[in-house]
Amino acid sequence: MKIAFIIYDEMTALDFIGVFDPVTRLNTMGFLPDLQWEICAQSKIVKDGAGLGFIPTKVGEALHAYDMVIVPGGFGSRKLMNDAGFIAWLRTAAPCEFKVSVCTGALLLGAAGFLKGKTATTHRNAFGDLQRFCSSVVDQRIVDAGDVITARGVTSSIDLGLYLCEKLTGPEVKERIRQQMDYEHTA
């Protein structure tokens, strides 16, 4: 299992880290030693919406070889959904088994054509904008439409991460990770 965490300028850092934390614990806590990931971007440095700088591990490389791509939201998504270069890059993820988004990251999956005929969700403020990319927008914290999994607003990223932990390894591992994260809530 190889995961690409997509990052871009003016993303919301918590959209990214909220899912990054539980999913990478599958490896760091020893449950899935073969789990690998890269932080993938189109530039050598990425700054979130509050100016925080991140360093990707892969810059501008195609995404087709990953099993899963995870795309965060943030104000940057509004620009990038109309950025032909970025969307062409995201489309290289077409062969990946799972395309996953948090918050307005769904607009990017949508602009790449991955949501056609699918049920999906996004930040509540963006429900109207997502409509044209999918068959229906639903008000749920996580929507699993098979090869596409979307999560609603910012903090639903954590619920998504735990959901993916359960999907990949079952409920017992998910529960141990949830406890280690001191997360008292379930989606």
Add this chain to the structure above:
Amino acid sequence: MKIAFIIYDEMTALDFIGVFDPVTRLNTMGFLPDLQWEICAQSKIVKDGAGLGFIPTKVGEALHAYDMVIVPGGFGSRKLMNDAGFIAWLRTAAPCEFKVSVCTGALLLGAAGFLKGKTATTHRNAFGDLQRFCSSVVDQRIVDAGDVITARGVTSSIDLGLYLCEKLTGPEVKERIRQQMDYEHTA
């Protein structure tokens, strides 16, 4: 109000980002335009416990001029609590009005002497280790001991961030930020 977000190698990124998101929204959503922050470290690049690279905005500079310092936890804290250079640097935060920690970040506040005579909390796995630095360790998600505020495990970082939003601006702003973060839980 000027805040120093401390970062260090092998920190837990979600400890940092969970409080960074709501607190920086005080500025980015327009509620506290004068709020400023820096990302402060002892090295030019910091990697979290899963190898994710962050870029600090201040490297090795003294912390005395901030109103608040916020220290995340993570496995790196176990090394740094015995690192005289790091602890001496953290002690430059002594004049700051608020010393704040998430998870095992409390061990670093403790090693710096900031928890003497105080009630505090940390990750449940570290309750025993925190004992010697403070008057009592309590099993609460957030412990406000005046100039020292500590949060329990990883995701309590988000609750802490919202708590600080309310402390700095009142319940209405906190509620608007909570909604924007799509956070359905309260501490």
